[in-house]
Amino acid sequence: MTDRVKARVVVAGALYDRGRLLAARRSAPPEFAGRWELPGGKLEPGESPEEALVRELREELGVEAEPVERVPGEWPLGPGYVLQVWTARLISGQPRPLEDHDELRWLAVDELDAVDWLPQDRPAVEEAVRRLPRDRPGSARG
């Protein structure tokens, strides 16, 4: 195995709050616009995936979040890229679609099919949801 052929990583967050998962609708590029994904983005040089995730969630959503657990697996995207997912806990702020997205939705586990996910995200979302804490809505504050 050689690093020269290693795919570059796109890191995405399964951000949860009170048993719900945050889904984000892409506004660009045209081939992805209108489809839903887990917020995140590409690693910058020298960044760990966790650092990239914290930065992307801050830039895209205006929130502070903490990576909790790597979701096992890796999902191929376009040529040369793979998607890795971390569950992430919201620490502060209310997510807003500041960059790359035009709508956000908090989905309960039984609402996951309500949005049109990017196809490559579906298996990642399924795997991530198994790892979310099963708080009941209203069982935690803040």
Ligand SMILES: Nc1nc2c([nH]c(=O)n2[C@H]2C[C@H](O)[C@@H](COP(=O)(O)OP(=O)(O)OP(=O)(O)O)O2)c(=O)[nH]1
């Ligand atoms: N963020 C994110 N990107 C995904 C997901 N699924 C998926 O196929 N992608 C694709 C879309 C993009 O081609 C690529 C991520 O690029 P991005 O545009 O979000 O990354 P970025 O914020 O670092 O932006 P840039 O440097 O390209 O401007 O991965 C996903 O769940 N989250």
